[in-house]
Amino acid sequence: FKVLKEDSSLKPGVPAALDYSKLVNRPMEVLPPECFSEGWKELSLHEITGQRGxxxxxxxxxxxDIDKKICLVLPSGISGWGRIMIFVNRKHIGTIPIEEGGVGVDITHSVIKGEENEFIFLLENMPSAPIWSDPCIRLYDIVLDDGWKISQGLRGEREGWFKPEFNDSDWKTIGLGEALEGFRIIWLRKKFQYKPRGDMVSPLMLRLNFMCTKCKIYLNGELIGRYMKTGPQRDFYLPEPFLREENLLSIVVENYDDSFETPSVQVLPYYFAKKTELKISF
Structure with missing residues (x-):
């Protein structure tokens, strides 16, 4: 950890020589290069607890070096820290106001796969802030990240935009993150293949992360669940009777807030089990 402590050259928490508005909005223009390269030392968490700066x-x-989406997940329960500035390999990738709950940031295009990467977090601390805990990096399959058909508007339910037979050939095709930027009512459609092994039992779930304010989920035209950002549910069972070899996932999203979080949609197994035959005789 590197700590800028209060002394005659520092304001409470902010170096006196720095333009604070630039620090928040364009930190690379303000922070000197040696701020990232010099003076690092290890500190225990109790040494910084209760300090301001x-x-x-x-x-x-x-x-x-694998073909996955890479998401940086900040720890939950650190609202007392205010905002966090994130630097990956000496480049500023975002300034995030922290609220309760974990926040995820897509860093796929900011890192170098197969090599060492440097992550630096600049935080504004208050004396009452909870103890900082380590962030983590999660790797996601990208199978349901790209190739979403997208449209927007209120006519979707009336016109059956969630049904497999609906013609979406004139819809725009983009990635999930881009699809959820700036719109209020968004319809998403994507097909996926399901080819289970005959000797295995593996029920599937749909896992949604940070999918805006709320949404409704359809599988092959059947409503299977409702998601809300406040939770608690983010895993939805994909019933075997609804599944086919080729399936259509349709999601209508309502988005009423700006979010720095990285959305993701995953199809995952609950478990794997091998089929067995049991004979009982009397």
Missing amino acids: IFLFKYVTRLP
């Missing part, structure tokens, strides 16, 4: 936390880790 600007703190920089640094992590270095090697990421695997």
Whole structure:
């Protein structure tokens, strides 16, 4: 951890020589290069608990060279820290106001796969802030990230935009993150293949993360669940009677707030079990 402590050259929490509005909005124009390269030392968490000021936390880790979406997940329960500035490999990738709950940021295009990457977090701390806990990196399959058909508007339910037979050939095709930017009512459609092994039992779930304010989920035209950002449910059972070899997932999203979180849609197994035959005789 690197800590800027209060002394004669510092305001409470902010170096006196820095333009604070620039620090928040364009930190790379304000922070000197040596701020990232010099003066690092290890501190225990109790040494910074209750202190006020600007703190920089640094992590270095090697990421695997695999074709996955890479998401940086900040810890939950750190609302007392105010905002967090994120730097990946010496580049500022975002400034995030922290609220209760984990926040995810897509860093796929900011990291170098197969090599060591540097992550630096600049935080504004208050004396009452809870203890900082380590962030984590999650790797997601990208099978349901790209290739979404998208439209917007209120006519979807009346015109059956969730039905497999609906013709969406004139809909725009984009990635999930881009699809959820800036719109209020968004319809998403995507097909996926389901080819279970005959000797295995593996019920499937649909997992939604950070899918805006709320949404309704359809599988092959059947309503299977409702998602809300406040939770608690984010996993939805995909009933076997509704599944086919080729399936249509339709999601209508209502988005009423700006979010820095990284949305994701995953199809995952609850478990794997091998089929067996049991004979009982009397």
